[in-house]
Structures are given as structure tokens and as C-alpha cells.
Amino acid sequence: MEHGPVDLPRIERAVREILLAVGEDPDRDGLLETPARVARMYKELFSGLHSEPGRHLEKVFEEKYDELVLVRDITFHSTCEHHLLPFLGVAHVGYLPNGRVAGLSKLARVVDEISRKPQVQERMTHQIADLLNNELDAKGVVVVLEAEHTCMSIRGIRKPGALTITSAVRGLFKSNPPSRAEAMALINRK
Ligand SMILES: Nc1nc2c(ncn2[C@@H]2O[C@H](COP(=O)(O)OP(=O)(O)OP(=O)(O)O)[C@@H](O)[C@H]2O)c(=O)[nH]1
Numbered sequence: 547m548e549h550g551p552v553d554l555p556r557i558e559r560a561v562r563e564i565l566l567a568v569g570e571d572p573d574r575d576g577l578l579e580t581p582a583r584v585a586r587m588y589k590e591l592f593s594g595l596h597s598e599p600g601r602h603l604e605k606v607f608e609e610k611y612d613e614l615v616l617v618r619d620i621t622f623h624s625t626c627e628h629h630l631l632p633f634l635g636v637a638h639v640g641y642l643p644n645g646r647v648a649g650l651s652k653l654a655r656v657v658d659e660i661s662r663k664p665q666v667q668e669r670m671t672h673q674i675a676d677l678l679n680n681e682l683d684a685k686g687v688v689v690v691l692e693a694e695h696t697c698m699s700i701r702g703i704r705k706p707g708a709l710t711i712t713s714a715v716r717g718l719f720k721s722n723p724p725s726r727a728e729a730m731a732l733i734n735r736k
């Protein structure tokens with residue numbers, strides 16, 4: 547049977563199985579609706595598996611501005627692909643335009659969409675940088691993500707507050723250390 551890109555009944559069956567496997571009673575009142583809720587939740591959290599984030603960068607403005615554009619502190623939440631637990635934090639996204647600038651909100655839309663699938667922070671950082679670099683034909687791109695991984699804070703090693711920082715640079719930010727230093731200073735400015 548065809549259920550579209552996300553098979554909700556299949557997730558429901560799997561969640562019911564997990565509840566049974568951990569020793570719960572999926573038929574008790576409080577859990578009756580849980581498999582359906584979890585299925586809808588995964589559909590939302592993993593919506594990025596079925597979308598094309600590049601579409602947000604198709605509409606650009608011609609603008610004679612070739613200095614740094616940086617949007618800082620874009621909140622994001624993603625799901626670690628090892629444990630299916632959330633990792634969340636902020637993204638800082640900057641680029642050097644090449645005659646074309648994107649709407650500022652589109653940078654945040656790209657971050658959102660790339661975060662909504664099973665991910666690792668390093669790949670997410672690269673994917674944002676490569677997409678901006680390719681779609682905007684930018685002279686340079688810098689992406690920094692700072693995130694707390696709940697798989698490290700609530701289980702396993704249990705180190706709440708540990709912050710993972712990843713960065714990716716492309717173009718001029720790679721070849722010209724002062725440009726990179728300027729962007730990093732603005733990202734780190736309190
Ligand atoms: N590099 C990277 N590692 C991640 C990310 N999210 C989670 N991890 C790590 O993935 C690793 C998976 O390690 P495993 O040894 O296979 O799994 P585990 O036994 O549950 O590991 P522990 O978390 O150490 O208990 C852990 O070290 C996690 O901290 C991420 O975005 N990037």
C-alpha cells in the first residue's frame with residue numbers, strides 16, 4: 547500500500563513494538579495514541595528527507611554588494627543519526643556575494659531544512675556550506691554550528707552543557723586568512 551514518502555502506519559507499528567519490547571503496555575489509556583503521535587512527530591522531524599533546500603536560494607536579488615553578509619544565532623534542532631536523539635543549538639551562516647544576494651530568511655530556511663533528517667553535525671555543516679556555495683555562486687562561505695547533543699547529555703557519558711562546535715569555510719574564507727578571521731571575530735563577538 548502506498549502511503550507517500552513517510553509511511554505513518556509503519557512507524558506506528560514499530561513504535562508499538564518498541565513499547566512492548568521495553569515492557570510497557572501499549573494498550574493502556576495513556577499510550578493508546580502514542581504510536582500515532584510519534585509517527586506524526588517523525589514526519590515533522592524528518593521532513594528534510596523529502597525536500598530540496600536549494601529551492602530557497604532560487605530567488606535572489608541583483609545587488610552591488612560584495613562584502614560579508616552574516617546571519618548569526620540561527621536556532622536549529624536536528625536528530626543525531628546514531629541514537630535518534632535531538633542535538634540543538636545555533637548556526638552562524640555568512641557569505642561573500644558575487645553580484646547576487648539571497649533573502650536573509652532564506653539562509654535560516656536552508657539551515658532548518660538541512661537539519662530535519664537523521665544527521666551528524668559535521669555533515670550538516672558541510673551540506674549548508676556546499677549548498678550556499680553552489681546555489682549563490684558566492685565568493686566565499688562560512689558556516690559555524692554550536693550544538694548540544696542530548697545523546698551526550700542525558701545518556702551514555704552524561705555531560706550536559708558540553709558544546710560541539712564545527713565550522714566549514716569555502717572560497718575566499720579558505721584562501722584568505724584575514725577574511726576568515728573577520729568572519730570568525732563577528733561570529734564570536736558577544
Ligand atoms: N562525530 C559525531 N559524533 C556524533 C554525533 N552525534 C552523536 N555522535 C557520537 O556518535 C558516537 C556513537 O558511538 P557508539 O560507540 O557507536 O555508540 P554508543 O555506544 O551509544 O556510544 P556512547 O555515546 O559513547 O555511549 C558517540 O560517540 C556519539 O557521541 C555527531 O553529530 N557527530
Ligand SMILES: [Zn+2]
Pocket residue numbers: 626627628629630631695697698
Ligand atoms: Zn547520538
